Amino acid sequence: GENVEQHPSTLSVQEGDSAVIKCTYSDSASNYFPWYKQELGKRPQLIIDIRSNVGEKKDQRIAVTLNKTAKHFSLHITETQPEDSAVYFCAASRGYSTLTFGKGTMLLVSP
């Protein structure tokens, strides 16, 4: 089955800096890669996703890049704000299958 590795496990940045979280996946047939943000005690919220026919996608301060050859994808957050502090999960799936999640990255943005 699919295996998703996520790094780093914790990331601390200053407000205004950029943050990058990286994930690798094992199943070359995976073709859907969402990112979720989870605040403490709350549900995961989809923040951005990318499909395998696209190499990069951007939504305001958030961008995701995908390298199918290397089987890795990354989340980029620019101009970080304290409210960006949360746990971020990457995930991968193919077709109609469910998602396999990475272990999560706790992002701490200091004012």
Place this chain on the structure above:
Amino acid sequence: GAVVSQHPSWVICKSGTSVKIECRSLDFQATTMFWYRQFPKQSLMLMATSNEGSKATYEQGVEKDKFLINHASLTLSTLTVTSAHPEDSSFYICSARADQGFNSPLHFGNGTRLTVT
């Protein structure tokens, strides 16, 4: 947007009792729902896939007699933790795809924090 409602949001029960958790899709129909379990500071682990009108599919290592899943309608799936023990204490989250099509996002319920004393 697609809304998945989960109830209760938290529950405390005594060891040996059973607890039922409901997951509803409020504005869409879901032939398939997914149940996850999350321990503190850990990732989401898929427990089972709930299929409307048929038996759930359990992941390896998940006891089907312990975690009973019923998906009786296109908008409701239930997870019953039977004879709960302290080690069952966890955060349980359901999810579903609003768009049943290929590669569509999962929408999550608000989760249920179960504490077994």
